Amino acid sequence: MKFFIHTYGCQMNVRDSEAVGALLEAAGHERVETEAEAELVIVNSCTVRQKAEEKAIGKAGNLIAAGKITGMMGCAVKRLGEGVFKRLPGLKFAV
Numbered sequence: 001m002k003f004f005i006h007t008y009g010c011q012m013n014v015r016d017s018e019a020v021g022a023l024l025e026a027a028g029h030e031r032v033e034t035e036a037e038a039e040l041v042i043v044n045s046c047t048v049r050q051k052a053e054e055k056a057i058g059k060a061g062n063l064i065a066a067g068k069i070t071g072m073m074g075c076a077v078k079r080l081g082e083g084v085f086k087r088l089p090g091l092k093f094a095v
Contacts, residue, residue: 001069002030004038008056009046013074017044020073040069045076053079057087064090071095 003024007017020042021031035041041063045056053076063070071093077084084094 001040002032002038003040003042004032004035005042005044006035006056006059007044008052008059009044009048009074013044013046016073017042020044035063035068038068040071042071042073045072045074047075047079052076060088060091064088 003021005017005021007013025031029040032038043056043060043063046052056072056074056076060070060072069092070088070090072084072088072091073095077094080087085091
């Protein structure tokens with residue numbers, strides 16, 4: 001499956017996105033350069049600033065509306081818990 005990871009926030013999120021990408025590649029999936037090319041898009045979110053969290057949630061909502069398989073990860077998911085699925089109907093997974 002072709003995937004793209006969209007990262008918001010701190011250096012830790014950048015590192016986490018690199019690690020998840022490496023795991024997906026090791027499992028045989030293909031990293032692509034743009035979300036338009038991807039079948040799966042993972043939004044790595046941040047809560048350091050409210051604006052970053054809202055951008056990540058907005059991006060995920062737009063991806064879901066565009067028909068992309070969409071998942072979220074990161075501290076915004078941790079903060080929202082199960083509520084992330086209420087805010088984003090159609091979200092496939094959150095870690």
